[in-house]
Amino acid sequence: xxxxxxxxxxxxxxxxxxxxxxxxxPGKVSLIIGGSGSGKSTLLKCIxxxxxxxxxxxxxxxxxxxxxxxxERVPIRKEIGMLFQNSALFDSMTVEQNIMxxxxxFTDMSKAEKLDRANHCLEQVNLEGRNKLFPAELSGGMKKRxxxxxxxxxNPKYLFCDEPNxxxxxxxxxxxxxxxxxxTQELKCTTVVVTHDMNSVMGIGEYIxxxxxxxxxxxxxxxxxxxSDVEELNNFVFASPLMKSAxxxxxx
Amino acid sequence: xxxHHIGAYLILLKAVFKKPxxxxxxxxxxxxxxxxxxxxxxGLIVIISTFIGAVxxxxxxxxxxxxxxxxSIIGSINRDSNILxxxxxxxxxxxxxxxxxxxxSQIGSMRVTEQIDALEIMGINAPGYLILPKILAxxxxxxxxxxIAIVCALVGGLLGGSLSGAVTPADYILGxxxxxNGFTVTVALVKAVVFGFIITSVSAYKGYKxxxxxxxxxxxSTEAVVVGCITILAADYVITALML
Numbered sequence: 001x002x003x004x005x006x007x008x009x010x011x012x013x014x015x016x017x018x019x020x021x022x023x024x025x026p027g028k029v030s031l032i033i034g035g036s037g038s039g040k041s042t043l044l045k046c047i048x049x050x051x052x053x054x055x056x057x058x059x060x061x062x063x064x065x066x067x068x069x070x071x072e073r074v075p076i077r078k079e080i081g082m083l084f085q086n087s088a089l090f091d092s093m094t095v096e097q098n099i100m101x102x103x104x105x106f107t108d109m110s111k112a113e114k115l116d117r118a119n120h121c122l123e124q125v126n127l128e129g130r131n132k133l134f135p136a137e138l139s140g141g142m143k144k145r146x147x148x149x150x151x152x153x154x155n156p157k158y159l160f161c162d163e164p165n166x167x168x169x170x171x172x173x174x175x176x177x178x179x180x181x182x183x184t185q186e187l188k189c190t191t192v193v194v195t196h197d198m199n200s201v202m203g204i205g206e207y208i209x210x211x212x213x214x215x216x217x218x219x220x221x222x223x224x225x226x227x228s229d230v231e232e233l234n235n236f237v238f239a240s241p242l243m244k245s246a247x248x249x250x251x252x
Numbered sequence: 253x254x255x256h257h258i259g260a261y262l263i264l265l266k267a268v269f270k271k272p273x274x275x276x277x278x279x280x281x282x283x284x285x286x287x288x289x290x291x292x293x294x295g296l297i298v299i300i301s302t303f304i305g306a307v308x309x310x311x312x313x314x315x316x317x318x319x320x321x322x323x324s325i326i327g328s329i330n331r332d333s334n335i336l337x338x339x340x341x342x343x344x345x346x347x348x349x350x351x352x353x354x355x356x357s358q359i360g361s362m363r364v365t366e367q368i369d370a371l372e373i374m375g376i377n378a379p380g381y382l383i384l385p386k387i388l389a390x391x392x393x394x395x396x397x398x399x400i401a402i403v404c405a406l407v408g409g410l411l412g413g414s415l416s417g418a419v420t421p422a423d424y425i426l427g428x429x430x431x432x433n434g435f436t437v438t439v440a441l442v443k444a445v446v447f448g449f450i451i452t453s454v455s456a457y458k459g460y461k462x463x464x465x466x467x468x469x470x471x472x473s474t475e476a477v478v479v480g481c482i483t484i485l486a487a488d489y490v491i492t493a494l495m496l
Contacts, residue, residue, distance in 0.1 A: 050369050070377070077375030088366035102374050105273050 001026055002158060002190050007046055007056035009039075016042045017053070018214045026157075026190045029181055029204045033196060034211035035236055040194045041085075043211065044162055047192065048082060049073060060158065078106055081151030081189075083161040083180075087143040089135040095122070095146050096131035102154050121149035125179060141172035148179055152187065159184065159191040165200055177203045198243055201225070210236070261457045267379040268387065268453075278385055285389035289351055290396060296350060297343055297401050304338055305330065305405030306412025313418030326419045327427020330409040335436045336496075339402035341488050344447035347394060348480040352455035355386055356476035359459030360469035368460070383456040387449060394448030395441050402440065439495045446487050454480040 002024040009017040016039045024030040032040045045051040047058050049065060058065045060076050068076075089098050099118040103109055109117070122128055125145040135143060144164060151159060161180060165173035181204045184191040193200065201208060205222040212232045220228070225237060226246075238244050272278040312326045359382055362368050371378040406428060413419035419427075458476035462468050 048373055050372065074375040077373060080373055080375075082370065082373045084366045084370060086365055088370040090367055090370075091361075091365075104277055105374070105376055 001059075001061055002047065002192065003057075003059040003062075004043075004047060005057045005059070007043065007053045007058070009042055009046055009051060009053045016214050017046065019056070020211070020214075020216045021056075022209050022216065022219065024190050024192050025207065027184065027188045028206045029184050029191045029193060030207040030209065031201055031205040032192065032194045032209045032211060033201060033205075033236070034217075035196065038211040039214040040196075040211055041162055044160060044192065044194045048080060048160055049077075078102075078154060079157040081154065081156030081159045083144065083147045083151050083159075083164050085163040085166055087135070087147040089138075089143060089146055089150070091135055093134075094131065095127070095133050095135075095138070095149075098135070098146060099150050099153050101150070106154070117153060118149075121153050122146075124152065124183070125149045126175075140167050141169075141175070144168065144172075144176055145179070148176070148183070152183055155187060157187075157189055159187075159189045161191070161193040161195075163194055163196075165195060165197045170199065173197060173199060174203065180204060198237065198240060201237070202246075212236075260461065261453075264379055264383075264457055264460060265453065267377060268383045268456075270377050270380050272380055272384065273376060278381070281381070281385035282388045285385050286393050289347075289389050290393040293347055293350055293393075293397055294400070296346065297397050298404050300342065300346055301334075301339065301401035301404040302408035302411075304342060305334060305408025305410075306415075308333065308338070308405070309409035309413040309424070310416050310418050313413065313416075323419050323423040324427035324430060326413065327409070327424040328430050329427075330424075331406060331428045331432070332436060334402050334405040334409075335440050336492075337488075339405060340398045340440045340443035340447060341484070343394070343398050343401045344443070344451065344484045344488075345481055347397065347447075348451050348455075348484060349477050351390070352451050352476050352480045353473045354455075355452060356455040356459040356473040357469055359383075359456055360462035360472045363460060363462045364465050364469060379460065383453070383460070386452045386456055390448035390452035391445050392448075394451065395444035398440060398444035398447075439491070442495065443488060443491050446491060447484050450483050450487060451480055454483055 005021050007017050007020045008015070020043060032043060034040050042051060046053045053066060056066070063076065065073065065076060090101065093101065096115070096118050099121050100114045103114045103117060118131065119128070122130065125148050127142060127145050127149065130142070135146070138146065159180070164176050164180065168176065177200050180191060180193060183189070193204070195201065202222055208220060208222060208225055209216060210218040210233050218228060218230050218233045225233065228234065308330050309326060312329050316326060362382070368378050368382070371381060410421055410424050413424050414421050455476040458472045458479070462472045
């Protein structure tokens, strides 16, 4: 369980996050949605400790992550897996080395065991046999899948995804969404996804946190969202013709 | 502004010298970087220092035309100026351009593509993992390159002197051996170790602190070379003043 309490973050004069609180439950995919500049990615970076909020707390199973120093954070970090917007795979390493990197650093597993684990992770994301390729040789969707494989290599308790579908075609986006959902259910991990892709919202959004101008404007499930009368949320959700027609057909 | 950078540089160095998560992996990275720096820069150092040695010999000979001065002095002057100044400093400046810009753009690219964030989220001390092997490789390989540069400059002097007729090989070799003071080599090695540290740490700092995109990575790389070269020259002055 991840709890965030009254998170405030500014960059100079720009007050990006204004007192955001929420709970992200284990075994569920929680989505942070909002328009560009609403503070979604900044909130995610505050949660994982890449940004330090000026006020507020981030609790990982009741441990206050915000007050910990680097060394104290390491045990929690080992339980975190993260998929970055641009995958952030290590260019100089092969697919296999990328996945085995955390295992190399933090476990005493033998090389064969690590290789088994890497192959298992690659199977999970349907990339068997691509071990020796370098990130430059992969397509955007494959990079994301390797990113997921790397994120789950240590059996994470917490999984974070920053815009997992950005730059992907609709078909690949669905594959990535399904993978995130499958992994969350299998590992019973607390998954937080930042997205503005409405397909993801409708497909895997069990809990949705809507940010608007740095504030928490609405929270609920994707079904509640379709019936919401919050104007800012409706403007965001039903901006696309597809969603408009979905709402119209629901009305009928 | 300069104090802000010095402070940030020292804070980064503190993080760099923290205990490694796994020494074996850091060691492997160090060996790879040593190969990169050492083998990768060898050709450039050999060419530059050989030509410098040859040109120096001809210029010293040009200025020393006198029946009162023995020709062997050309070898002595070439030897001391190459060991004490040209070998370490020219090599340092050249390597700052080659290795420094490479380290800065490599780490800067990792910063803007979130690879450093990925390391941090995994719980890895990113400054230690990325920078410590480079510093260790720099302070071991650059002194070796400087020694090679000095030898090449002396050989270049021999070739340049005999090909141009400025000094006979026998006079030149006599000059090189005459009144040799081993302490000058110690000074050269101290300079080389300090320059190795400056080249790797300054360029890594500039790369690590990049914000933005490809343009900023390029700018950081240029800044790293400029700041590194000035720092090398300042350190050269201080070491010379302290040791000689």
